[in-house]
Amino acid sequence: EAGVAQSPRYKIIEKRQSVAFWCNPISGHATLYWYQQILGQGPKLLIQFQNNGVVDDSQLPKDRFSAERLKGVDSTLKIQPAKLEDSAVYLCASSFLGLTGELFFGEGSRLTVL
Amino acid sequence: TQLLEQSPQFLSIQEGENLTVYCNSSSVFSSLQWYRQEPGEGPVLLVTVVTGGEVKKLKRLTFQFGDARKDSSLHITAAQPGDTGLYLCAGVSGGGADGLTFGKGTHLIIQP
Numbered sequence: 426e427a428g429v430a431q432s433p434r435y436k437i438i439e440k441r442q443s444v445a446f447w448c449n450p451i452s453g454h455a456t457l458y459w460y461q462q463i464l465g466q467g468p469k470l471l472i473q474f475q476n477n478g479v480v481d482d483s484q485l486p487k488d489r490f491s492a493e494r495l496k497g498v499d500s501t502l503k504i505q506p507a508k509l510e511d512s513a514v515y516l517c518a519s520s521f522l523g524l525t526g527e528l529f530f531g532e533g534s535r536l537t538v539l
Numbered sequence: 540t541q542l543l544e545q546s547p548q549f550l551s552i553q554e555g556e557n558l559t560v561y562c563n564s565s566s567v568f569s570s571l572q573w574y575r576q577e578p579g580e581g582p583v584l585l586v587t588v589v590t591g592g593e594v595k596k597l598k599r600l601t602f603q604f605g606d607a608r609k610d611s612s613l614h615i616t617a618a619q620p621g622d623t624g625l626y627l628c629a630g631v632s633g634g635g636a637d638g639l640t641f642g643k644g645t646h647l648i649i650q651p
Contacts, residue, residue, distance in 0.1 A: 429581070458639075467545075467627050467641035468582070516581050527572075528639065530581025 427451065429531035431517050437537045443505035446534045450498070450519030456480075458528065459492055459502050460516040468516055474500065504536075512538045542566075543630055543642035551648040555617055560645040562628035563610045569631050571611050572639070573602055576625040618649045 430449040438444050450457050455476050460468035471490065473481040477497040485492070489508070494500040504511055514533040520526045543564050552558055562571070570589045574582035586595050588604035588611060595602045599622075601614040615622055627644045 460641075465643075465646075467629075467643045469641070470639065518581070527584045527587070528582075530583070532580055 429517055429519055429529050431515075431531035431534050433534055434532065435535050435537075437539065438507055439539050440509055441506040443503065444507055444536060445504075446502045446515050446517075446536075448500045448502070448517030448531060450500075450517070451521075451529055454519035454521050454529070455497070456520045457494055457500050458518040458520075459500070460518065460530075462514045462516055462533070464513070471502070471515075507536075507538045509538050512536055543628055543640055545626075545628060545642035545645050547645060548643065549646045549648075551650060552618060554619060554649055554651050557614070557616050558618055558647070559612055559614045560626055560647070561610065561612050562630075562642055564630060565609065566630075566632065567608050569608070571604055571608075571631070572629045573611070573613055574627045574629060576627060576644070577623075582625075582627055618647075620649045620651050623647060623649050 429451055432447050436444055457474045459471040461471050462468045471485045472492045474494045477494050490504055492502045514535045516530050516533045518528040518530045520528045543562055546561050570587055572587045573585045575585055576582040586597055586602045588602055591606045591608045593604045599616045603612050611628055625644045625646055627641050629639045629641045631639055
């Protein structure tokens with residue numbers, strides 16, 4: 426079974442530029458999550474989708490971050506404009522049973538904002 | 540947002556020693572998960588505990604969920620270098636409205 430795929434693995438941009446990350450969850454997983462993990466800390470939930478609907482985006486900085494999952498499968502997370510404090514690893518995860526089940530994480534996309 | 544505090548933040552011990560790491564909160568969780576994360580990879584689920592007082596064993600790892608479902612511990616017996624990693628606990632609130640809340644993790648290094 427293929428795991429959660431994310432791209433790009435690494436991205437370096439300057440502040441005020443934009444960036445987009447892509448995630449393809451495990452086939453059949455209805456729930457998709459985007460987490461932000463700053464170096465040395467645990468992951469922080471940015472947004473949770475159930476199929477193509479948003480379940481929780483309370484911690485998403487909506488003035489600069491946006492995410493979509495148009496067809497209920499893959500998802501894109503965009504940051505525009507980026508700030509220095511956005512430097513982090515952006516992890517995508519999916520699950521079959523939602524929060525009561527196991528979350529399967531991708532390898533993450535490491536963003537460095539200069 | 541419910542907070543999970545993990546301790547210690549860093550732990551470096553010799554191979555063969557035993558250790559315990561803790562995950563504490565003032566909030567009640569319907570379930571709690573433990574993940575291990577290695578550098579450059581995403582977290583991988585180790586165990587889910589659901590019932591207060593529950594104890595689960597995974598080879599040399601023993602997980603316990605507190606009676607009040609506010610805290611949990613992970614005990615490793617005879618630690619090995621392969622146990623090195625970031626151990627994260629994550630809790631699910633009763634209503635699930637806050638999503639899966641992660642602690643900051645315990646960075647564990649097992650020296651050969």
